[in-house]
Amino acid sequence: MYGLTDNLIVQASGFPFGDAIIQLFFFIILLALLRKFAWGPLMNMMKEREDYISGEIETAEKSREEAARLQREASEELKQTRQDAQKIIEDARQTATKQEKDIIASARNESDRMKESARQEIEQEKEKAVQQLKDQVASMSVMIASKVIEKELSEEDQKQLIEQYVNEQGEER
Template identity: 75%
Template sequence: MQSLTGFLILGAEAGGLNIGDMLVQLIIFLVLLALLGKFAWGPFMNMMKEREDYISNEIDTAEKSREEAQRLQREATEELKKTRQDAQSIIEEARNTAAQQEKSIIETARKESDRMKEAARQEIEQERDKAVQQLKDQVATMSVMIASKVIEKELSEQDQQKLIDEYITEAGEDR
């Protein structure tokens, strides 16, 4: 045992190494390392794993949000393009409708103008005919008066009407 003790204390006289103390310290270190592994390192690694999962989920969520935002932007752009096309077609349709209405209004005005011209022409013709008839009546009356003075006799109403009708007939044939 002496030799074992001597072996364990190598160079103890000269301030050497005590192997027993080293073994005890090594055992204590290994036990401490096991305890740290079980009570500190395990929870620490679990916490780091949870943190890693949390960050990974946040990155995935951000990526999905970015993709959703891009999709919504594309949809909004397409909707805006469609709205512009609809607006352009409405404007074009309004222009076509306005052009058709313009043509219709012009045509209606032209027809109304022609109708008014025709009505005025007919009215003028009626007035002319009426004036001619009045003139004929006056001429007939004057002719009867002149004839009665020339003949110096009085005509009966029947004779007068007969003369008027003859004169009107002759005047109408001269035209």
């Protein structure tokens, strides 16, 4: 009696509750099977993909940071190299200026030394010439005196005698 009224109520409403419960039962089993065999591997694959992409993003970020660091280091090295080159150029300029001054000073010293040497040589030659002239005058005086002693000469004769002696001395040279 209870079963008949239930059947009538089920049929009267037109919805088969028994079929719905069976379908719900199979749907839950299907969900459990999907979860075990499809959803789990799919989620694992999605997780692996997420981990892979996350790793690639981290690697790319690290690479970008490394590239930025290397670029900064290269810029600093280039700046340092430019400073070193500028220092080398400045040192070369200073060295060249110093060498130029040294060469000029050396040339002046050499010029002064040569002038002094030439002046001393001229002075020596001058003294030598003066000494020779004195010697000649002395020997001429002695000769003239000896000639004067030999004969008493008039003023005209003395002039002639001196000219003759000077001519003789000039021919000897």
